[in-house]
Amino acid sequence: MNFLCTRQGNISASLFLSLRFKSCLNSLICTVAFHVLTVSTSASVHMAFPLEDDDKIINGYECPRHSQPWQAFLTTNNKRWCGAALINEWWLVSAAHCYKPTLAVHLGEHNLSEVEGSEQHIKVAKAIKHPGYSPWTADNDFMLIKLQRPVQFNEYIQPIQLANSCAPAGSQCLVSGWGNLKISEVQYPDVLQCLQVPILSDATCRQAYKNQITSNMFCAGFMEGGRDSCQGDSGGPLVCDGVLQGVVSWGDECAKANAPGVYAKVCNYNAWVAEIIGKN
Structure with missing residues (x-):
């Protein structure tokens, strides 16, 4: 899951940010690099830092094929990025920390290595993060995504x-x-x-x-x-x-x-x- 470490302390504390940077060479091959930063802080806080990663x-187990017809995944610059859920023909929900200026939505997928004939790939018109979202605490980690055109519902693609x-x-x-x-x-x-x-x-x-x-x-x-x-x-x-x-x-x-x-x-x-x- 996206993680981040916590920072906690009293008069003098250490802030440990465990950052992961993902580079997808294609939709199936990804590499992850880790970097740990330590700094001092005078605040007494506990904070979560979600990563820019999914x-x-x-x-788990392989889902029965198309048993989750609302399931979507997001790509940015043709790289695998995050998940999302379809809620009507125009809109999906995802996490605010998944925001990128350029996103595309993939629906009707099961096996990403095959062309199954059930897929719909649609570009994002706008992504709206909740106004209360904080990247420092991950509070209100919620985002709405509007598509450039409506989804065509069928047996493979349905809202939740x-x-x-x-x-x-x-x-x-x-x-x-x-x-x-x-x-x-x-x-x-x-x-x-x-x-x-x-x-x-x-x-x-x-x-x-x-x-x-x-x-x-x-x-x-x-x-x-x-x-x-x-x-x-x-x-x-x-x-x-x-x-x-x-x-x-x-x-x-x-x-x-x-x-x-x-x-x-x-x-x-x-x-x-x-x-x-x-x-x-």
Whole structure:
């Protein structure tokens, strides 16, 4: 998952920013470089820094073909970038940290190495980050994407409903994406990956991440680690009972014990989504 480290301290603290820079040679081959920066700060804070990289599914399974017809992936300059979810014929939702000036949307995909005849590739007319988004805390990591032309719905491409109410802890949900498959190396899959994950309680989420969790975030996954989303899945959907409850946002590395995935809480954004779509 996109990560970033945390910074915390009192009078004198160290800020550790773990930055990943992804370079995709083509849609299937990517390399990741790491750089760690340490600086001093006088503030007493806990902050999360999402990376300019997407997330992956670790220890999931191949989704049944076209079982997630709202699933999209974003490219920038023909490079694989992030996930997204289709919500109507013109609009998708993704993570704000996935923003790029030039984006394209790919729908109806399953195996990215094949021309399946079900694909629709459409350029983005505009991408609108939530006005409350903070790249420093990852709060309001939510973005709307409008297409240059409407999607043609069919058996392979369908929208998903936004959650009207927040899912309770214990809800079983499904996260999907074409992100990295490995914890210690880069291996991007050809086919869409799925993983069933439970929503964790707010108490468990805050225990894992201390003061980094806001009211616009929730955790889903396994405290024992081993299964998670990661680089390549950012912005992708977390679906519970057939509605979109989460957008893949950030985490402490991938599939790490006591560090579940963190998601933007979709149920908090219905009014803003309606406002933006109404004005655009």
